Amino acid sequence: MLVSIKWLKDYVNTQDLPADELGEKITRAGIEVDAVIDRSEGLSNIVVGYVESCEKHPQADKLSICQVNVGDETDQIICGAPNIAAGQKVIVARPGARLPGGMKIKKAKLRGEVSNGMICSLQELGIEGKLVPKAYAEGIYVLPEEAEIGSDVITNFDLDDTVLELGLTPNRADAMSMLGVAYEVGAILEEEVKLPEISYPEAEQTAESMLTLQVDAPEANPLYAAKVVRNIKVKESPMWLQQRLMAAGVRPHNNVVDVTNYILMEYGQPLHAFDYDALGTGNITVRLAKKNEKITTLDDTERTLSPHQLVITNGEVPVALAGVMGGADSEVSDSTTTVVIESAYFASSSIRETSKNHGLRSDASSRYEKGVDPNRVIPAAERAAQLLSELADGEVLAGSVIFDELDKEEKIVTVSPDFINSRLGMKIPFEEMLDILKRLQFNTEAANGQLVISVPTRRQDIQIEEDVVEEIARLYGYDEIPATLPETEAAPGGLTPYQAKRRIVRNYMEGAGLLQATTYSLTSEKSATQFALTETDVTKLLMPMSEERSVLRQSLLPHLVESVSYNTARRMDSVALYEVGSVFLKTDDELLNEEEHLALAMTGLWLDNSWQGEKKPVDFFVAKGIVEGLAEKLGVQLEFERGEMNDLHPGRTAFIMMDGRRVGVMGQLHPSEQKQRDLKTTIVMELNLAALLSVETEALVYTPVPRYPSISRDIALVLSKIVEAGTIETVIRNAGGKLLKDVRVFDLYEGDKLEEGKKSVAFSLTYFDPEKTLTDEEVTAVHEKVLSALTEVGAELRS
């Protein structure tokens, strides 16, 4: 809502406060002023000029040489506008004048001809192009004949004005009108509100004699009022009206349309003007549309209607989409002589539906959607009659044609002062409350210590006691509220075990050298199931904004890998990211199974200490080490099983198992996937974090520090390449029994000193007895068992 302060002063005394100060007061009381716009900013020395003559420039087709009377002299000005002509009154920026954007007008020569200034368009005065009347959109603006030559354009045409741009919340529909804003400002400044005085001459003939009305849908349209005005002259509106509309962000058209828009801004009541003759039937019938009925609206679009949409008809065919947009056939044109002015109350649900179905939103529909004031419908129609009489020389027929079943009663809200004070934590005196309600112009009675408030119908947001609490508090001043803390039981706060462990996981991942990433949950249909641990049907949005963000992810990895690519494409070759986030799996239930996962993606060098010759590229085992460390941290047992998954390297993929259940996957991206994403070796991992974190870990009890030494024996084994170290380790552990405390791989050799198809793996075995110092013989006895078990599975000792 754009509020011209000059216009506002018609209704309320603004105490000549500077605009900034007024804006600040309005903001602090509850309606945010988003901007304070000085309409004359950067303008000076701009006067009314009279074009005495206008001739083509001899050197330039598109330029005219004009002799312009600017009051104290007649100056030659070169003008490039196509619509310039002798006899016009125009806006002249004289030498020394300033225009918005810091432009300064100087005496100049254009193709050899002197120009003493510039003839201006409205755009050049800083008015947005879309607000300039169509006739002047492509050229200079022509002032009305009565404009006084040499007079100051800025002051004479109301450009010395400031506009407040209000950011309205949906509850304050009352402030979508100048009168509503006047009531608000009046309450803040403790000033009275002056309503427009309405009086006009009426013809003897009655409106009812020319127009009949029938309302077939009283629920959607409980009040319909029409005025008939004849013998009107459709023409340009006077300057003051055009300026007010432009200040309010509305483009002027002609006096009839401008009057309806003016009253929309003034009262917040949408009006519509029909060409009476174009209606053709002398009848208006409001009803629900018939199936497949059609109407061409003012925007020249043919629209097909459906049965729940409310339409205005001429008794035969639709002539307007009620409250949303008029029809093209009954539009007021230059040749219109008689108009029907409609002022109606349409139910907000009906308008919302129609407006949504046709994707049409107008100043009118948005006001109806939020609810208009039932008590302003008829005054607005009267106001229109008055202005058409004054500005279009119209003859207003006596009375109105009215259908009225609308409840216009004021709502009563009763509230106790104690309630107000206890909600606020304040001690506002009763008298003070009464005074605030008076400033708001809410009729209030004090009965049995209670406030009995009649809420004006313009304030439909005031329904319950709490609404009154807010009204009192905001006008009393939020700064007056003291700062206290809740007097609740002192219970300790904290994280749940799950939340605490999730933080531990994150700290661990970061300690391990990974950066935490955050990616989007919405993805493309193609990526939705890539790398999914558990694949389900995809979950699609009903109305996605793009294909890229149309489906919920089932794995964190596609976007995480994309983030890795993003970095490598910018020459950051070493990237290690992790993410904690939910994946979304379809279930039989209405809601999805949202599983919290942990993912990792890394590429490039893991360790880079070049000058000491240490360079360790990222590989499978770097990531595996991180997972193993995590399992240790969480006290869970994870196992790795060779596996296969689309887009992962078939020989370098493992499933991560917990209690025989698959809880994760890790591996290297498939070379073709790497190529497609323009990546070098990239390792990824994803774990069902929720599964890991929901394992209850045992209480931590210390094991005594060993009192006896342990003994190590190393063995190097020659194995077939297809035999996995893990299998051999299991054989060793099983054979080693209780005394074998630890088994560790310390070397792997696959070179040409071995037979084809063989590899050598060296293990270090640690024997230990917590009760005593082991003797060599005791160790040898067990170690022999291990060696024979190894021989049985075909592992040879390497000599």
Added chain:
Amino acid sequence: MEEQLQALKTEALEKIEAAKDVKELNNVRVAYLGKKGPITDLLKGMGKLPAEERPKMGALVNVVREEVTTNLEERMAVLEEQAINEKLQREIIDITLPGRPVKTGNSHPLTRVVEEIEDLFISMGYEIAEGPEVEKDYYNFEALNLPKGHPARDMQDSFYITEDILLRTHTSPVQARTMEAKGGEPIKIICPGKVYRRDNDDATHSHQFTQIEGLVIGENIRMSDLKGTLSVFAKKLFGEEREIRLRPSFFPFTEPSVEMDISCFKCGGSGCNVCKKTGWIEILGAGMVHPNVLEMAGYDSDRLSGFAFGMGPERIAMLKYGVEDIRHFYTNDIRFLSQFNRTEV
């Protein structure tokens, strides 16, 4: 024999003096003082001397031996020190070369902000509540006093999956669920999480972002309690000198509703580009829980009251760290992420 002894001594002392390192000196020691050395030989040869000369000669040999030994030890000390110095000289390193890097990662800046807020409220006795990101229309809207067709639903255009299921547009449904679960008992919670709205991604909008909300319900919870709580929050997060101010606003789930501004932490209130010359920065929305919301969750709104507040960690991070584009939080450029590594206090 005495002459012989003196000559030997002179010779030994010369050799000691000439020894260039510990090894050479040890050779001298062995050569002159060792078991097979000339001094030992002389002592052994004493038996041939007349008995009366023996004590005198013996004393003389000992004196020579002492002298040679002392000289040798002194020389040894010098050479040892010299050897150590040479070793130290050889072992000089260029301490300006870089250290072996310790690889550390760090949290995402949004996590950093969220955790800081969580920890502050935990210290004031709050618990952390979480809930699903894909939510029922009922919890996302209806239970929060936003019935179907409510004009305020336009404020948050949403991603629907079916007519009744959508991606939550705020974390408030977690409040509704918690209230329902608590069955009328007092509540003190903080709800962080991801939320989604139908916005085109640009410098200030993101279709996915995070929110953190708080809810307190109890007997006689007042608006002054809200103001006091938010004041503690503002000072903790943005500095002890911060002032707060409340402005009336509108949210369907609170009444009265407010927006909270803090005094600008950059200019202190005199006006700058961060606060757009106003001296104040808008941080969050809040209010007293609407009685309809309490009643829908089974709370007696005559007996209990509450307050709620909500804010955007993105906005807070953007203000706190001077980040100009919200998309930085979701592109995961490591040159951005790795800046949030160090401590701030």
